[in-house]
Amino acid sequence: xxxxxxxxxxxxxxxxxxxxxxxxxxxxxxxxxxxxxxxxxxxxxxxxxxxxxxxxxxxxxxxxxxxxxxxxxxxxxxxxxxxxxxxxxxxxxxxxxxxxxxxxxxxxxxxxxxxxxxxxxxxxxxxxxxx
Numbered sequence: 832x833x834x835x836x837x838x839x840x841x842x843x844x845x846x847x848x849x850x851x852x853x854x855x856x857x858x859x860x861x862x863x864x865x866x867x868x869x870x871x872x873x874x875x876x877x878x879x880x881x882x883x884x885x886x887x888x889x890x891x892x893x894x895x896x897x898x899x900x901x902x903x904x905x906x907x908x909x910x911x912x913x914x915x916x917x918x919x920x921x922x923x924x925x926x927x928x929x930x931x932x933x934x935x936x937x938x939x940x941x942x943x944x945x946x947x948x949x950x951x952x953x954x955x956x957x958x959x960x961x962x
Contacts, residue, residue: 833911833932833942835950841961842923849897849917851960852926861959862952873902885909908935928957 841848851857855874859867865878876887887909893901900915911931918925932949 833945833949835930835946837928837950837954837957839926839957839961840920840923841926843961845917845919845924846897848924848926848961852915852917852957853900857960858956861956909933910935926957926961928953
């Protein structure tokens with residue numbers, strides 16, 4: 832299990848921050864080698880090139896705009912969950928992105944480097960989506 836949390840502040844109102852963070856196709860512009868396909872229950876992130884690509888299907892299991900969303904990762908390689916929370920503040924909004932990322936077949940001694948990489952990658956994605 833690889834759990835991490837990203838917190839960010841933005842001058843954007845909570846509703847606009849929420850809209851940007853949950854515009855699933857826009858995520859592809861901020862995650863390398865990834866395309867996003869929206870499905871009736873959520874979306875699928877496809878990452879990689881050619882035969883070295885994998886699907887990361889995500890189901891939206893909790894949806895309470897503009898404050899909270901929970902995604903369950905239902906892939907054969909990537910499993911776990913993610914939660915996006917947006918809270919209005921006096922100067923805009925505060926975002927908390929919490930993720931429990933599991934990569935099947937990855938030995939547990941790589942959990943810490945995986946969490947570090949996930950925090951960096953998703954942190955950059957959050958900043959890009961809010962920009």
